[in-house]
Amino acid sequence: MEPTKTLAAWQSECAKVQSALAEAGVETAADLPTLEEVRVRFLGRKGALTELLKSLKDLPLEDRKACGPQGNALRGSFEAALAAARARLEDAADAASLKKDAVDLTLPALRPPRGRLHPLTTTLDAIAGIFRRLGYSWAEGPQIEDEFHNFSALNIPDDHPARDTQDTFYLQDLPRLLRTHTSNVQIRAMEKSKPPIRIVCPGRVFRHEQIDATHSAVFHQVEGLVIDEGVGFADLKGHLQAFLESLLGSSTKTRFRPSYFPFTEPSTEVDVKCFFCPGSGCPACKHTGWIEILGAGVVNPAVLRAVGWDPEAWSGFAFGIGVERVAMLTHGVRDLRDFYANDLRFLRQFDEDLV
Amino acid sequence: MKISSSWLKTHLEHGLSTAELQALLLKLGFEVAGIERKGPQFSGVVVAKVLAKDKHPNADKLSVCTVDDGAARYSVVCGAPNVAAGQTIAFARIGAVLPGDFKIKKAKLRGVESQGMICSREELGLSKDADGIWVMGEGPSLGADVGSLLGPADDILEVEVTSNRPDCLSHRGLARELAAALGRELKPLSSSVAETLAKTLPVEVEDAAACPFYGGRLIEGVKVGESPAWLKDRLESIGLRPINGVVDATNFVLHDLGQPLHAFDADRLAGGRLIVRRAKAGETFLALDHKSYALPEGLLVIADAEKPVALAGVMGGEESAVTEKTTRVLLEGAYFHPPEVRKSSQKTRLRSDSSYRFERGADPDAAVWAAERAASLILQLGGGQAGPLNGLPKVRVSSGKRIETSAARINSILGAEFSGDEVVGSLKRIAKDFSGDASKFAFTAPSWRHDLATANDLAEEVGRFLGYDRVPYRLSPLTPRAATLTASEAAARRARARLTALGFCEAYNYDLLSEKALAAARLSSEGLPRVLNPLSEDWALLRPSLLPGLLKNAQHNLSHGADAVRLFEVGKAYSRKGGEVVEQWRVAGLLLGPVLDARWQSARAPRAGFPDAKAAVEALLDGAGPLSWEAPGQGQAGTWVCDPVFHPANALRAFAGGQPLASLGWLHPRVARAFDLEREGVVLFELNLERLAAKPAPRAKFRAYSPLPVSRRDLALVVDAALPYGRLEETVRACGVAELQDVLLFDVYEGKGVPEGKKSLAIRLTFGRDDRTLTDAETAGFVQGLVAALKEKLGAELRS
Missing domain, CATH: 3.50.40.10 (Phenylalanyl-trna Synthetase, Chain B, domain 3)
Structure with missing residues (x-):
């Protein structure tokens, strides 16, 4: 094709378009339609810039080579300016509509009711859980028990003060009582199985006691029993130390001191160093620096004999932990009755997770 | 038991301070519950005489006394009205220390210097209240130390003696225990009676x-x-x-x-x-x-x-x-x-x-x-x-038991490695009657030690004397065992997890209740296990159901400001069967008040009703087999102890896998009145956990689900107003369309546009197959068949 346009003519048109672009007000367009109008005016099918670029083909070849980049650069910078302006205008439009959408975010949450587990459940499970990880199986026994399983088999003689009606609830018309400890489960479990045995027996127990801030006629214990070959007091110390460190923290200091329970011999009560005071004494530790946490001992051979197990071949240890006591210590509850009032303001303070 | 430390010393020179004594007693298994300090707890107080009493120049109630302690004269300001010249008094000189670590210093009282203090008995800790100063009377010489005149100080220890150690219930008994622990000798006890009379009483x-x-x-x-x-x-x-x-x-x-x-x-x-x-x-x-x-x-x-x-x-x-x-x-x-x-x-x-x-x-x-x-x-x-x-009789009562054992046996009971000498040495301090050596010995318990009968008893003695702290900690390789749960505990855990997820808080109630509480819940006390020696009438009976406890809790919470209550309890309920008490694990729950804590969007917070109780029971029974419902007291539903608590017309028995497992319903209006809950809509449920535990849900098995789309069709059906929705759903399901995956009720309407005595039930049907997508024609065919069946069986018409 023959060139129909001279370089000078093209340059002059280019200069015109350029100055028209400069005056088109891309940067100052008030809204998107105005901007679009500007775009069409220059880059639409019949737009000035479109025409200018189209006319490149009418130039002689060597002029085309020189002017082509010039025209494209012009289009490039115009498109860039358009994009920038569009972005600016879109942002502004969004901002306005987003602002219009705003709602009151400070309204209270729509709370689905959140359930909680009772602190005695979580405490009991925390205690039993540590022993389960040491290979203790969960065991249960009746809450209404006979004298054999609650007393006699545990080496508590007929005339022992614990059997007094001042300490134990008995039933009318039936030779049954409300178990005074979870130790009956030791006997029940041993009767049903053969040695060795390793069980943890959590449950509810009853004592004939007037209810006040520190006494409850109903409370919970976690009993433990291990019978195996060659088990001695040292194993009791090892297991209970591991338990207390797991429950209360690895820096827990313990003290094993002699005590007396008919069903264990030797017997011990275990204290932990008070974690409320630096050992100087406070109401929680009754000003002794130590908090009594559990009772334990080597299973009395008389107990093994009562269930027909050979005390020469098997030995073991047992322990009992008061759940309320641990819950009071770990959660700072001061009145035992709070555990049984079921006031939602109390229950909602504790987590629903099993620890 | 009260033990006087000075009295104790008449039997044993233990050489311990009170604190050391307390520590040793604890190590031996005797807790000291308290220590009371007796006798003079002061120093620097001497006997003196009041020579003169003059008026204080600046205070009406004070006097200035001249006091003589035999060595010097002092001017002392005194506030006691009973002070008078000529009295012998207790005088705290400058430097004296009174109980409570109160040091007497030179002081000016209303401008007059006081060179000490004339003491009352109270100020000396000798009595709880005192009227003025202590007038000592004639006798004590001037300058004598008042503390020494009163005798030595004493510490009274409150020692707790376990019931197996009656031999320690006296000063000599405890001294004997301490002597054995310390390896010291008791002071000899000498008493003889000169029998100068020949008479006896028969x-x-x-x-x-x-x-x-x-x-x-x-x-x-x-x-x-x-x-x-x-x-x-x-x-x-x-x-x-x-x-x-x-x-x-x-x-x-x-x-x-x-x-x-x-x-x-x-x-x-x-x-x-x-x-x-x-x-x-x-x-x-x-x-x-x-x-x-x-x-x-x-x-x-x-x-x-x-x-x-x-x-x-x-x-x-x-x-x-x-x-x-x-x-x-x-x-x-x-x-x-x-x-x-x-x-x-x-x-x-x-x-x-x-x-x-x-x-x-x-x-x-x-x-x-x-x-x-x-x-x-x-x-x-x-x-x-x-x-x-x-x-x-004339002969002596026999003494303690003879125990034959060895140091090795003692060490095995303790899990300790005490030397033979230590073991034997400890035991010899208790029993004079001891023969043999560490490898085999015979120990005869003294007449006062009824608690020593077995090798375990001796192990405790050795442990106490040598110290429990010397026994090592051992986590020995015991026979490995799987830690299992009981079925009822596993079921209880599942129940707790599901109910807390539904927003229930867990309650713990006592197992014992009163006849009155039972009657308030319309429950009978007949045949219930009864306590022989209850603490009070409030604790007379073992509960036959967990519901009375939860009702009491609801009442308590409402009266303390709560307006929504969701409580559940896992516990035992009791009954009598012949000569036995039957105890059974149950789960019970109670709901009242708004479901959501969202008063400002009341539409989203309806009050809890029967469907909420149903949701809880369904959640509890999920996995227990297909569910069905029947009215209590009828057919397989039978009669349950807890039935009277529920509204007779608005209660159901839930069946899972064909077994009756739970009761649920609105509270009986009379019970509501008895518990002050009549203004509230209360729904409750109680479930037999043991029956549920007996057939635990199998472990979930994965089933492939279809990636294909499903077809949904909504139908509004006009039926008799009295027709229970359940009948409609049953009828739909009974048609046996295998492709029907779900039936969902989404509207219940009575009123304008629906004829009198009729209601409109709108249901959404979901159809689908796992192998291919259904065509519209197929789905339309299913719907047509269902509509025809509903019309035939229930007289249901499509709402136009």
Whole structure:
């Protein structure tokens, strides 16, 4: 094709378009339609810039080579300016509509009711859980028990003060009582199985006691029993130390001191160093620096004999932990009755997770 | 038990401070519950005389006294109105320290210098309240230290002695324990009675098993009077009230040696003799506590020719008590079989220091030597002549058990590695009767140690003496075992997890309740296990259901400001079946008030109703098999104990896998009224956890789900207003369209546009197949078939 346009003519048109672009007000367009109008005016099918670029083909070849980049650069910078302006205008439009959408975010949450587990459940499970990880199986026994399983088999003689009606609830018309400890489960479990045995027996127990801030006629214990070959007091110390460190923290200091329970011999009560005071004494530790946490001992051979197990071949240890006591210590509850009032303001303070 | 540390030192020179003593006792298994400091807790206070009393120039109520302590004169400001010239007083000089670490310094009081303080008894810690200064009376020489005049200070320890160690229930007993632990010797005990009287009082023992030893000694010509100060001080230091020389002597011996004794006025014993026998029917006994006791037949008593004069081992009688008029004393030293004393004490509700020791087991040998010590003390205090001990039987009661074991066995029980020497050394300190060596020895328990019978008992002794802290910690490789859960516990955990997820808080109620609480819940007490000795009527019965407890909790929470309650409990319910108590794990729940805590969007927070209880029960039964529902009291639903709590028309029994497992419904209006819940809509449920646990849900197995789309069709059906929705759904499902995956009710409407007596139920049907997508024509065919069936069976019309 023959060139129909001279370089000078093209340059002059280019200069015109350029100055028209400069005056088109891309940067100052008030809204998107105005901007679009500007775009069409220059880059639409019949737009000035479109025409200018189209006319490149009418130039002689060597002029085309020189002017082509010039025209494209012009289009490039115009498109860039358009994009920038569009972005600016879109942002502004969004901002306005987003602002219009705003709602009151400070309204209270729509709370689905959140359930909680009772602190005695979580405490009991925390205690039993540590022993389960040491290979203790969960065991249960009746809450209404006979004298054999609650007393006699545990080496508590007929005339022992614990059997007094001042300490134990008995039933009318039936030779049954409300178990005074979870130790009956030791006997029940041993009767049903053969040695060795390793069980943890959590449950509810009853004592004939007037209810006040520190006494409850109903409370919970976690009993433990291990019978195996060659088990001695040292194993009791090892297991209970591991338990207390797991429950209360690895820096827990313990003290094993002699005590007396008919069903264990030797017997011990275990204290932990008070974690409320630096050992100087406070109401929680009754000003002794130590908090009594559990009772334990080597299973009395008389107990093994009562269930027909050979005390020469098997030995073991047992322990009992008061759940309320641990819950009071770990959660700072001061009145035992709070555990049984079921006031939602109390229950909602504790987590629903099993620890 | 109160232990005086100065009294303790009369038996053992332990060389320990009170704090060290406390620590040693603890190591041995005796807790010290408290320490009371007695005697002068001050220093620098001297006897002085008030020479003159002048008015304070600047204060009406104060005076300026001139005080002389024999060495110097002081000017002292005093505020007590009773101070007067010529008085002998306790004067705290500058530098004195009064109780409470109060140091006396030179001070100016209203412009006048005071060079010390004139003390009241209260300020010296000698009494709780005092009227003015302590006027000491003539006698003490000026300048003497007031503290020394009052005698030495003493610490009274409240020692807790476990029930297996009655031998430690006295000063000598505890000293003996300490001596063994420390490897020291007790101070010797010397007492002998010059038997200058030939007379005895006849004694007869009818039941030698109940009273293996009874000794009586006659003392004549006794002059009964006030005890000397040292004896009164001893008794008062441990909180006892001195009575007279004879009674005080027996009380002293009880707390000194641990042996309870009793002194009778021999002239007041009818027939001049004693019989140890069983109480006869209808006998009464006037005890030393001035109360008369009707004695149950068969209790062991000491009687004269006419009537009981003492309840054996528990308490003597008022009518034969030693008084100031007594001249002839019969001193009893006996050993009673512990269960006898325990029975007597229990049946008469009479307790004493004597019964406390006898029922735990006294030292049979001490009945002789302790009574001897008391006799010599009585003679020493009140003169007189003592006869010989008239003891029955003449032979000694046998001593403790013989235990054969070895150091290796002891170490195996303890899991310790104590040397043979240590083990043997510890045990030899307890028993003189010891033979053999570490590899095999025989130990015979002394007569006071009833608690030593087995190798385990000796292991405890060794552990205590050598220290539990020396036993290592061992987590030995025991037989490995799987830790399992019981079925009921596994079910309880699932129930707790599901109910807390539904927003229920867990409650713990007592298992015992009152007849009244039961009646309020319309439950019958008939045939319920009943407590023989309840704390009160509120605790008379074992609960047959968990619902009364939850109702009480709802009432409590409402009256304390709650407006929404969701509570559940996992616990046992009780019933009687023949001669047995049946206890059963249950889960129960209660709901009332708004479902959501969202009052400002009330549309989203409806009040809890039956469907909420249904949701809870469905959640609990999820996995237990196909569910169905029936009204209680009918057919397979049967009658349950808890049924009367529910609204009779608005309650259901839930079945899973064909078994009735739970009850749920609205609260009966009468129960609502009884619990002040009538303004609330209360729904509840109770579930038999054990039945659920018996068939645990199998472990979930993955099933492939279809990636293909499903087809949904909504239908509005006009049916009789009385038709339960359940019938509609059943009818739809009964058509057996395999492609029908779900039926969902999304609207219930009565009113404009629906004929009178009719209602519109709108349901959404979901159809689908796993292998291919359904065509519209297929789905339309299913719907057509269902609509036809509904029309035929229920008269349902499509709503136009």
